Amino acid sequence: MTDLRSNLYDELKKYSKTDAYPFHMPGHKRNTELLGVSLPFDIDITEIDGFDDLHASCGILKNSSDKARKVFHSEHSYMLINGSTCGILSAIRTVTNYGDNIIIARNCHKSVYNGCLLNNLEINFIFPPQDESSGVCGSVSPESVLEAIKGSPDSKAVVITSPTYEGVISDIRSISRITHSYGIPLIVDNAHGAHQRFFGLMDGEPVECGADIVISSLHKTLPSLTQTAVAHINGDIIDHRRFEKELAIFETSSPSYILMASIDKCLDFLKNDCDLFEKYKLRLQKFSESINKLKYLKVLCHGSDSISNHNFYSFDPGKIVICTSGTSISGVELSDILRKKYNMELEMAYPFYAVAMTSVCDTDDGFQRLSNALIDIDKSLSHSEINIPVLPFPKPKKSGLGIIEANDKTLPLGSEKISRDYIFAYPPGIPIVIPGEFLDDETVSYIETLKASGIKVIE
Numbered sequence: 001m002t003d004l005r006s007n008l009y010d011e012l013k014k015y016s017k018t019d020a021y022p023f024h025m026p027g028h029k030r031n032t033e034l035l036g037v038s039l040p041f042d043i044d045i046t047e048i049d050g051f052d053d054l055h056a057s058c059g060i061l062k063n064s065s066d067k068a069r070k071v072f073h074s075e076h077s078y079m080l081i082n083g084s085t086c087g088i089l090s091a092i093r094t095v096t097n098y099g100d101n102i103i104i105a106r107n108c109h110k111s112v113y114n115g116c117l118l119n120n121l122e123i124n125f126i127f128p129p130q131d132e133s134s135g136v137c138g139s140v141s142p143e144s145v146l147e148a149i150k151g152s153p154d155s156k157a158v159v160i161t162s163p164t165y166e167g168v169i170s171d172i173r174s175i176s177r178i179t180h181s182y183g184i185p186l187i188v189d190n191a192h193g194a195h196q197r198f199f200g201l202m203d204g205e206p207v208e209c210g211a212d213i214v215i216s217s218l219h220k221t222l223p224s225l226t227q228t229a230v231a232h233i234n235g236d237i238i239d240h241r242r243f244e245k246e247l248a249i250f251e252t253s254s255p256s257y258i259l260m261a262s263i264d265k266c267l268d269f270l271k272n273d274c275d276l277f278e279k280y281k282l283r284l285q286k287f288s289e290s291i292n293k294l295k296y297l298k299v300l301c302h303g304s305d306s307i308s309n310h311n312f313y314s315f316d317p318g319k320i321v322i323c324t325s326g327t328s329i330s331g332v333e334l335s336d337i338l339r340k341k342y343n344m345e346l347e348m349a350y351p352f353y354a355v356a357m358t359s360v361c362d363t364d365d366g367f368q369r370l371s372n373a374l375i376d377i378d379k380s381l382s383h384s385e386i387n388i389p390v391l392p393f394p395k396p397k398k399s400g401l402g403i404i405e406a407n408d409k410t411l412p413l414g415s416e417k418i419s420r421d422y423i424f425a426y427p428p429g430i431p432i433v434i435p436g437e438f439l440d441d442e443t444v445s446y447i448e449t450l451k452a453s454g455i456k457v458i459e
Protein backbone atom coordinates (compact mmCIF):
# COMPACT_ATOMS: atom_id res chain seq x y z
CA MET A 1 0.00 0.00 0.00
CA THR A 2 1.49 3.33 -1.09
CA ASP A 3 1.97 5.87 1.66
CA LEU A 4 2.65 9.24 0.06
CA ARG A 5 3.18 10.83 3.46
CA SER A 6 6.23 8.69 4.09
CA ASN A 7 9.51 10.52 4.05
CA LEU A 8 12.69 8.67 3.18
CA TYR A 9 14.99 11.11 4.99
CA ASP A 10 13.04 10.81 8.27
CA GLU A 11 13.10 7.01 8.01
CA LEU A 12 16.86 7.03 7.41
CA LYS A 13 17.40 9.38 10.35
CA LYS A 14 15.21 7.22 12.57
CA TYR A 15 17.13 4.12 11.49
CA SER A 16 20.48 5.81 12.16
CA LYS A 17 19.44 6.26 15.80
CA THR A 18 18.72 2.53 16.27
CA ASP A 19 21.22 0.00 17.55
CA ALA A 20 21.23 -1.98 14.25
CA TYR A 21 24.83 -3.00 13.48
CA PRO A 22 25.79 -2.68 9.77
CA PHE A 23 27.49 -5.88 8.56
CA HIS A 24 26.90 -4.57 5.04
CA MET A 25 28.03 -1.86 2.62
CA PRO A 26 29.01 1.00 2.61
CA GLY A 27 32.46 0.50 4.12
CA HIS A 28 32.26 3.59 6.35
CA LYS A 29 29.83 1.59 8.54
CA ARG A 30 28.07 4.79 9.63
CA ASN A 31 30.93 5.26 12.10
CA THR A 32 30.57 8.99 12.74
CA GLU A 33 32.69 8.72 15.88
CA LEU A 34 35.64 7.83 13.68
CA LEU A 35 34.75 9.88 10.60
CA GLY A 36 32.95 12.89 12.03
CA VAL A 37 29.59 14.29 10.98
CA SER A 38 30.52 16.76 8.26
CA LEU A 39 29.41 14.25 5.62
CA PRO A 40 26.07 12.42 6.09
CA PHE A 41 27.57 8.98 6.88
CA ASP A 42 24.81 8.32 9.41
CA ILE A 43 22.07 8.01 6.75
CA ASP A 44 24.16 6.46 3.96
CA ILE A 45 22.95 2.85 3.82
CA THR A 46 22.47 0.14 1.21
CA GLU A 47 19.35 -1.87 0.30
CA ILE A 48 18.81 -3.38 3.73
CA ASP A 49 15.58 -4.84 5.06
CA GLY A 50 12.84 -2.22 5.21
CA PHE A 51 14.54 0.15 2.75
CA ASP A 52 13.48 -1.42 -0.56
CA ASP A 53 15.46 -1.81 -3.80
CA LEU A 54 15.47 0.94 -6.42
CA HIS A 55 15.55 -1.49 -9.35
CA ALA A 56 12.60 -3.56 -8.08
CA SER A 57 10.88 -1.18 -5.73
CA CYS A 58 7.78 -2.19 -3.78
CA GLY A 59 8.13 -0.33 -0.46
CA ILE A 60 9.52 2.98 0.68
CA LEU A 61 11.23 3.74 -2.64
CA LYS A 62 8.05 2.92 -4.54
CA ASN A 63 6.34 5.47 -2.29
CA SER A 64 8.82 8.04 -3.56
CA SER A 65 8.30 7.22 -7.24
CA ASP A 66 4.52 7.26 -6.66
CA LYS A 67 4.94 10.66 -5.06
CA ALA A 68 6.85 11.79 -8.18
CA ARG A 69 4.04 10.45 -10.37
CA LYS A 70 1.49 12.47 -8.41
CA VAL A 71 3.54 15.64 -8.18
CA PHE A 72 4.44 15.64 -11.89
CA HIS A 73 1.03 14.23 -13.06
CA SER A 74 2.66 11.38 -14.97
CA GLU A 75 1.67 7.75 -15.52
CA HIS A 76 5.03 6.23 -14.56
CA SER A 77 7.85 8.04 -12.77
CA TYR A 78 11.36 6.95 -11.90
CA MET A 79 13.93 8.39 -9.51
CA LEU A 80 17.31 8.78 -11.21
CA ILE A 81 20.49 9.16 -9.22
CA ASN A 82 22.90 9.13 -12.18
CA GLY A 83 21.50 12.43 -13.45
CA SER A 84 19.31 12.94 -16.51
CA THR A 85 22.14 11.28 -18.42
CA CYS A 86 21.14 7.74 -17.38
CA GLY A 87 17.47 8.49 -18.17
CA ILE A 88 18.35 9.78 -21.63
CA LEU A 89 20.55 6.77 -22.45
CA SER A 90 17.80 4.42 -21.22
CA ALA A 91 15.12 6.28 -23.19
CA ILE A 92 17.01 6.04 -26.47
CA ARG A 93 17.78 2.37 -25.93
CA THR A 94 14.14 1.69 -25.06
CA VAL A 95 12.85 2.93 -28.40
CA THR A 96 15.61 1.86 -30.78
CA ASN A 97 17.46 -1.23 -31.87
CA TYR A 98 21.02 -1.34 -33.20
CA GLY A 99 21.33 0.49 -36.52
CA ASP A 100 17.87 2.15 -36.46
CA ASN A 101 17.12 5.67 -37.65
CA ILE A 102 16.42 8.49 -35.21
CA ILE A 103 15.57 12.18 -35.53
CA ILE A 104 17.22 14.52 -33.06
CA ALA A 105 17.54 18.27 -32.72
CA ARG A 106 21.12 19.31 -33.45
CA ASN A 107 21.35 21.18 -30.13
CA CYS A 108 20.83 18.01 -28.07
CA HIS A 109 23.16 17.32 -25.15
CA LYS A 110 26.03 14.86 -25.53
CA SER A 111 24.08 12.22 -23.56
CA VAL A 112 21.62 12.02 -26.47
CA TYR A 113 24.52 11.59 -28.90
CA ASN A 114 26.06 8.94 -26.64
CA GLY A 115 22.72 7.08 -26.69
CA CYS A 116 22.89 7.18 -30.49
CA LEU A 117 26.48 5.95 -30.42
CA LEU A 118 25.59 2.99 -28.21
CA ASN A 119 23.03 1.75 -30.72
CA ASN A 120 24.91 2.95 -33.83
CA LEU A 121 21.87 4.98 -34.88
CA GLU A 122 21.60 6.78 -38.20
CA ILE A 123 20.92 10.35 -37.07
CA ASN A 124 18.70 12.71 -39.04
CA PHE A 125 18.94 16.24 -37.72
CA ILE A 126 16.51 19.02 -37.10
CA PHE A 127 18.45 22.30 -37.03
CA PRO A 128 16.63 24.79 -34.76
CA PRO A 129 16.98 28.33 -36.11
CA GLN A 130 19.60 30.55 -34.48
CA ASP A 131 18.12 33.64 -32.86
CA GLU A 132 19.60 36.56 -34.79
CA SER A 133 20.10 39.07 -32.01
CA SER A 134 21.30 36.77 -29.22
CA GLY A 135 22.81 33.84 -31.15
CA VAL A 136 21.06 31.22 -28.98
CA CYS A 137 19.23 28.25 -30.52
CA GLY A 138 15.54 28.94 -31.04
CA SER A 139 12.56 26.64 -30.56
CA VAL A 140 12.19 23.46 -32.60
CA SER A 141 9.19 24.17 -34.82
CA PRO A 142 6.44 21.58 -35.41
CA GLU A 143 6.94 22.13 -39.17
CA SER A 144 10.62 21.16 -38.94
CA VAL A 145 9.65 17.97 -37.09
CA LEU A 146 7.08 17.12 -39.76
CA GLU A 147 9.63 17.72 -42.50
CA ALA A 148 12.22 15.54 -40.72
CA ILE A 149 9.72 12.70 -40.29
CA LYS A 150 8.69 12.90 -43.96
CA GLY A 151 12.38 12.68 -44.86
CA SER A 152 12.95 9.69 -42.59
CA PRO A 153 9.56 8.03 -41.90
CA ASP A 154 11.08 4.86 -40.47
CA SER A 155 12.71 6.81 -37.60
CA LYS A 156 12.13 5.17 -34.24
CA ALA A 157 11.96 8.38 -32.19
CA VAL A 158 12.20 12.15 -32.19
CA VAL A 159 14.38 13.67 -29.45
CA ILE A 160 14.40 17.36 -28.62
CA THR A 161 15.59 19.52 -25.73
CA SER A 162 13.05 21.80 -24.08
CA PRO A 163 13.78 24.10 -22.32
CA THR A 164 17.29 24.50 -23.64
CA TYR A 165 20.28 25.49 -21.53
CA GLU A 166 19.32 29.07 -22.39
CA GLY A 167 15.63 28.64 -21.47
CA VAL A 168 14.06 28.34 -24.93
CA ILE A 169 10.89 26.23 -24.90
CA SER A 170 9.34 24.39 -27.88
CA ASP A 171 5.70 23.69 -28.70
CA ILE A 172 5.65 20.14 -27.33
CA ARG A 173 1.88 19.72 -27.77
CA SER A 174 1.96 20.32 -31.52
CA ILE A 175 5.19 18.36 -31.93
CA SER A 176 3.84 15.32 -30.05
CA ARG A 177 0.65 15.39 -32.16
CA ILE A 178 2.78 15.20 -35.29
CA THR A 179 5.08 12.42 -34.09
CA HIS A 180 2.09 10.41 -32.81
CA SER A 181 0.27 10.72 -36.11
CA TYR A 182 3.22 8.74 -37.54
CA GLY A 183 3.30 6.35 -34.56
CA ILE A 184 6.69 7.77 -33.49
CA PRO A 185 7.43 8.48 -29.81
CA LEU A 186 8.65 11.87 -28.67
CA ILE A 187 11.44 11.98 -26.08
CA VAL A 188 11.92 15.35 -24.40
CA ASP A 189 15.20 16.14 -22.69
CA ASN A 190 13.71 18.35 -20.00
CA ALA A 191 16.92 18.39 -17.93
CA HIS A 192 16.49 22.16 -17.51
CA GLY A 193 12.73 22.10 -16.98
CA ALA A 194 11.92 20.14 -13.83
CA HIS A 195 10.47 23.37 -12.36
CA GLN A 196 8.23 24.16 -15.36
CA ARG A 197 4.93 22.92 -13.91
CA PHE A 198 5.47 24.58 -10.52
CA PHE A 199 6.55 27.83 -12.09
CA GLY A 200 3.36 27.85 -14.17
CA LEU A 201 5.15 27.39 -17.51
CA MET A 202 2.49 24.96 -18.70
CA ASP A 203 2.74 25.91 -22.40
CA GLY A 204 5.21 23.29 -23.49
CA GLU A 205 5.34 21.43 -20.15
CA PRO A 206 6.23 18.06 -21.68
CA VAL A 207 4.31 15.67 -19.39
CA GLU A 208 1.17 17.77 -19.83
CA CYS A 209 1.70 18.21 -23.56
CA GLY A 210 1.92 14.56 -24.62
CA ALA A 211 5.64 13.68 -24.68
CA ASP A 212 6.14 9.93 -24.30
CA ILE A 213 9.35 10.01 -22.26
CA VAL A 214 10.41 13.07 -20.29
CA ILE A 215 13.68 13.33 -18.40
CA SER A 216 14.18 16.18 -15.92
CA SER A 217 17.16 16.98 -13.71
CA LEU A 218 15.92 17.99 -10.27
CA HIS A 219 19.40 19.22 -9.37
CA LYS A 220 19.50 21.87 -12.10
CA THR A 221 16.46 24.00 -11.28
CA LEU A 222 15.00 22.66 -8.03
CA PRO A 223 16.29 22.20 -4.48
CA SER A 224 17.91 18.79 -4.77
CA LEU A 225 21.43 17.37 -4.65
CA THR A 226 23.62 17.07 -7.73
CA GLN A 227 22.95 13.94 -9.85
CA THR A 228 19.27 13.72 -8.87
CA ALA A 229 16.70 13.57 -11.66
CA VAL A 230 13.38 11.98 -12.60
CA ALA A 231 12.04 10.29 -15.72
CA HIS A 232 8.38 10.05 -16.69
CA ILE A 233 6.61 7.79 -19.16
CA ASN A 234 3.16 8.51 -20.53
CA GLY A 235 0.83 7.03 -23.12
CA ASP A 236 0.74 3.64 -24.83
CA ILE A 237 3.68 3.79 -27.20
CA ILE A 238 6.47 3.13 -24.70
CA ASP A 239 6.99 -0.21 -23.06
CA HIS A 240 7.78 1.01 -19.54
CA ARG A 241 9.16 -2.39 -18.54
CA ARG A 242 11.81 -2.14 -21.24
CA PHE A 243 12.68 1.31 -19.93
CA GLU A 244 13.09 -0.19 -16.45
CA LYS A 245 15.42 -2.86 -17.86
CA GLU A 246 17.53 -0.20 -19.57
CA LEU A 247 17.66 1.84 -16.36
CA ALA A 248 19.04 -1.22 -14.60
CA ILE A 249 21.89 -1.16 -17.14
CA PHE A 250 22.70 2.55 -17.01
CA GLU A 251 22.03 3.31 -13.36
CA THR A 252 24.29 2.10 -10.58
CA SER A 253 23.29 -1.04 -8.69
CA SER A 254 24.29 0.77 -5.48
CA PRO A 255 21.97 3.79 -5.52
CA SER A 256 22.78 6.41 -2.90
CA TYR A 257 20.10 6.74 -0.21
CA ILE A 258 21.32 10.26 0.39
CA LEU A 259 20.52 11.17 -3.21
CA MET A 260 17.19 9.33 -3.08
CA ALA A 261 16.31 11.06 0.18
CA SER A 262 17.11 14.34 -1.54
CA ILE A 263 14.70 13.47 -4.39
CA ASP A 264 12.02 12.53 -1.87
CA LYS A 265 12.53 15.77 0.08
CA CYS A 266 12.39 17.77 -3.15
CA LEU A 267 9.06 16.08 -4.02
CA ASP A 268 7.70 17.05 -0.58
CA PHE A 269 8.87 20.61 -1.24
CA LEU A 270 6.98 20.64 -4.55
CA LYS A 271 3.89 19.18 -2.88
CA ASN A 272 3.86 21.64 0.00
CA ASP A 273 5.67 24.83 -0.94
CA CYS A 274 4.24 25.86 -4.30
CA ASP A 275 3.63 29.42 -3.06
CA LEU A 276 7.41 29.93 -3.00
CA PHE A 277 7.31 29.86 -6.79
CA GLU A 278 5.03 32.93 -6.76
CA LYS A 279 7.68 34.75 -4.72
CA TYR A 280 10.34 33.57 -7.16
CA LYS A 281 8.29 34.98 -10.06
CA LEU A 282 8.01 38.33 -8.27
CA ARG A 283 11.78 38.41 -7.71
CA LEU A 284 12.35 37.79 -11.39
CA GLN A 285 9.87 40.52 -12.32
CA LYS A 286 11.62 42.96 -10.01
CA PHE A 287 14.99 41.97 -11.49
CA SER A 288 13.59 42.53 -14.98
CA GLU A 289 12.37 46.02 -14.08
CA SER A 290 15.63 46.90 -12.39
CA ILE A 291 17.67 46.28 -15.56
CA ASN A 292 15.29 48.16 -17.87
CA LYS A 293 17.82 50.90 -18.41
CA LEU A 294 20.78 48.79 -19.53
CA LYS A 295 22.19 50.50 -22.61
CA TYR A 296 24.67 48.00 -24.01
CA LEU A 297 24.15 44.66 -22.35
CA LYS A 298 20.85 42.94 -23.12
CA VAL A 299 19.19 40.28 -21.04
CA LEU A 300 17.16 37.87 -23.16
CA CYS A 301 13.39 38.35 -22.63
CA HIS A 302 14.06 40.55 -19.58
CA GLY A 303 14.32 44.30 -19.02
CA SER A 304 13.73 46.21 -22.26
CA ASP A 305 13.79 42.95 -24.25
CA SER A 306 10.72 40.74 -24.62
CA ILE A 307 9.81 37.41 -26.14
CA SER A 308 8.06 39.24 -29.01
CA ASN A 309 11.54 40.25 -30.27
CA HIS A 310 12.40 36.59 -30.79
CA ASN A 311 10.96 33.66 -32.63
CA PHE A 312 10.63 31.49 -29.48
CA TYR A 313 7.51 29.45 -28.75
CA SER A 314 8.01 30.23 -25.07
CA PHE A 315 10.82 31.13 -22.70
CA ASP A 316 11.80 30.29 -19.12
CA PRO A 317 12.38 33.63 -17.35
CA GLY A 318 14.41 31.77 -14.72
CA LYS A 319 17.31 31.77 -17.18
CA ILE A 320 19.19 35.08 -17.22
CA VAL A 321 20.96 35.11 -20.59
CA ILE A 322 23.15 38.21 -20.74
CA CYS A 323 23.95 39.07 -24.35
CA THR A 324 27.17 40.93 -25.05
CA SER A 325 27.07 41.09 -28.85
CA GLY A 326 27.31 44.69 -29.99
CA THR A 327 29.53 45.54 -27.00
CA SER A 328 33.29 45.46 -26.64
CA ILE A 329 33.30 42.49 -24.26
CA SER A 330 32.59 38.82 -24.83
CA GLY A 331 30.33 36.67 -22.69
CA VAL A 332 33.47 35.04 -21.29
CA GLU A 333 34.91 38.42 -20.31
CA LEU A 334 31.62 39.43 -18.72
CA SER A 335 31.62 36.23 -16.72
CA ASP A 336 35.24 36.90 -15.63
CA ILE A 337 34.36 40.42 -14.49
CA LEU A 338 31.39 39.13 -12.50
CA ARG A 339 33.63 36.54 -10.86
CA LYS A 340 36.62 38.74 -10.10
CA LYS A 341 35.03 42.08 -9.30
CA TYR A 342 31.60 41.09 -7.97
CA ASN A 343 32.26 37.61 -6.58
CA MET A 344 29.52 35.96 -8.63
CA GLU A 345 29.92 32.72 -10.53
CA LEU A 346 27.75 32.20 -13.63
CA GLU A 347 26.64 28.86 -15.05
CA MET A 348 28.30 29.23 -18.45
CA ALA A 349 29.82 31.71 -20.84
CA TYR A 350 30.06 31.82 -24.62
CA PRO A 351 31.71 34.38 -26.91
CA PHE A 352 28.53 36.43 -27.22
CA TYR A 353 26.50 35.65 -24.10
CA ALA A 354 26.69 34.32 -20.56
CA VAL A 355 24.05 32.45 -18.56
CA ALA A 356 23.10 32.99 -14.92
CA MET A 357 20.82 30.21 -13.69
CA THR A 358 18.26 31.08 -11.04
CA SER A 359 15.86 29.03 -8.97
CA VAL A 360 13.17 29.21 -6.34
CA CYS A 361 16.00 29.19 -3.78
CA ASP A 362 17.60 32.46 -4.95
CA THR A 363 17.31 35.38 -2.59
CA ASP A 364 16.25 39.02 -3.03
CA ASP A 365 19.82 39.94 -2.20
CA GLY A 366 21.21 37.62 -4.90
CA PHE A 367 19.01 39.20 -7.61
CA GLN A 368 19.85 42.69 -6.36
CA ARG A 369 23.59 41.95 -6.49
CA LEU A 370 23.28 40.71 -10.07
CA SER A 371 21.26 43.68 -11.30
CA ASN A 372 23.58 46.18 -9.54
CA ALA A 373 26.63 44.51 -11.08
CA LEU A 374 25.12 44.49 -14.58
CA ILE A 375 24.15 48.17 -14.33
CA ASP A 376 27.66 48.99 -13.13
CA ILE A 377 29.36 47.01 -15.90
CA ASP A 378 27.00 48.46 -18.51
CA LYS A 379 28.12 51.99 -17.56
CA SER A 380 31.74 51.04 -18.18
CA LEU A 381 30.82 49.83 -21.69
CA SER A 382 29.58 53.17 -22.91
CA HIS A 383 32.54 53.91 -25.18
CA SER A 384 32.70 50.55 -26.94
CA GLU A 385 34.19 50.57 -30.40
CA ILE A 386 35.01 46.94 -30.98
CA ASN A 387 31.95 44.82 -31.58
CA ILE A 388 32.00 41.10 -30.77
CA PRO A 389 29.37 39.67 -33.11
CA VAL A 390 27.11 36.65 -32.88
CA LEU A 391 28.77 33.54 -34.38
CA PRO A 392 26.67 31.50 -36.79
CA PHE A 393 26.60 27.77 -35.92
CA PRO A 394 28.46 25.62 -38.44
CA LYS A 395 26.54 22.85 -40.22
CA PRO A 396 29.17 20.22 -41.03
CA LYS A 397 28.21 17.77 -43.80
CA LYS A 398 27.97 14.01 -43.34
CA SER A 399 30.73 11.95 -44.95
CA GLY A 400 28.59 8.82 -45.19
CA LEU A 401 30.50 7.02 -42.42
CA GLY A 402 28.36 5.88 -39.48
CA ILE A 403 29.22 7.18 -36.00
CA ILE A 404 30.65 3.87 -34.81
CA GLU A 405 32.62 3.34 -38.02
CA ALA A 406 34.13 6.84 -37.84
CA ASN A 407 34.72 6.46 -34.09
CA ASP A 408 36.75 3.28 -34.68
CA LYS A 409 40.30 4.60 -34.36
CA THR A 410 41.77 1.50 -36.03
CA LEU A 411 40.12 2.23 -39.40
CA PRO A 412 41.90 4.54 -41.86
CA LEU A 413 39.77 7.50 -42.91
CA GLY A 414 41.79 8.48 -45.99
CA SER A 415 43.06 11.96 -46.64
CA GLU A 416 39.79 13.84 -46.07
CA LYS A 417 39.25 15.71 -42.84
CA ILE A 418 36.54 13.66 -41.19
CA SER A 419 35.93 13.89 -37.47
CA ARG A 420 36.53 10.66 -35.60
CA ASP A 421 35.01 11.94 -32.40
CA TYR A 422 32.56 14.36 -30.86
CA ILE A 423 33.94 17.86 -30.44
CA PHE A 424 31.99 20.01 -28.04
CA ALA A 425 32.23 23.06 -25.82
CA TYR A 426 31.65 22.29 -22.17
CA PRO A 427 29.36 23.61 -20.87
CA PRO A 428 26.86 23.30 -22.55
CA GLY A 429 28.00 19.87 -23.84
CA ILE A 430 26.34 20.21 -27.25
CA PRO A 431 28.49 18.70 -30.03
CA ILE A 432 29.81 21.05 -32.71
CA VAL A 433 30.80 18.11 -34.87
CA ILE A 434 30.04 14.38 -34.53
CA PRO A 435 31.99 11.31 -35.70
CA GLY A 436 31.72 10.92 -39.47
CA GLU A 437 31.11 14.60 -40.25
CA PHE A 438 33.52 16.67 -42.36
CA LEU A 439 35.73 19.08 -40.45
CA ASP A 440 35.21 21.84 -43.02
CA ASP A 441 36.82 25.29 -42.80
CA GLU A 442 33.71 26.89 -41.27
CA THR A 443 33.57 24.28 -38.48
CA VAL A 444 37.33 24.49 -37.78
CA SER A 445 37.15 28.29 -37.63
CA TYR A 446 34.15 28.12 -35.24
CA ILE A 447 36.10 25.81 -32.94
CA GLU A 448 39.18 28.07 -33.11
CA THR A 449 37.06 31.13 -32.25
CA LEU A 450 35.59 29.34 -29.23
CA LYS A 451 39.05 28.33 -28.04
CA ALA A 452 40.44 31.83 -28.58
CA SER A 453 37.66 33.25 -26.40
CA GLY A 454 38.69 30.98 -23.55
CA ILE A 455 35.94 28.35 -23.96
CA LYS A 456 36.84 24.79 -22.96
CA VAL A 457 36.56 22.68 -26.14
CA ILE A 458 36.67 18.92 -25.62
CA GLU A 459 38.00 16.97 -28.63
Ligand SMILES: Cc1ncc(COP(=O)(O)O)c(C=O)c1O
Binds near residue numbers: 191
Ligand atom coordinates in the same frame (compact mmCIF):
# COMPACT_ATOMS: atom_id res chain seq x y z
C1 LIG B 1 20.26 19.84 -22.02
C2 LIG B 1 20.89 18.86 -21.09
N1 LIG B 1 20.48 17.57 -21.11
C3 LIG B 1 21.00 16.64 -20.30
C4 LIG B 1 21.99 16.95 -19.41
C5 LIG B 1 22.53 15.90 -18.50
O1 LIG B 1 21.98 16.07 -17.25
P1 LIG B 1 22.64 15.47 -15.90
O2 LIG B 1 23.81 16.36 -15.60
O3 LIG B 1 21.54 15.59 -14.89
O4 LIG B 1 23.04 14.08 -16.20
C6 LIG B 1 22.47 18.28 -19.35
C7 LIG B 1 23.55 18.64 -18.41
O5 LIG B 1 24.06 19.73 -18.38
C8 LIG B 1 21.90 19.26 -20.21
O6 LIG B 1 22.32 20.53 -20.19
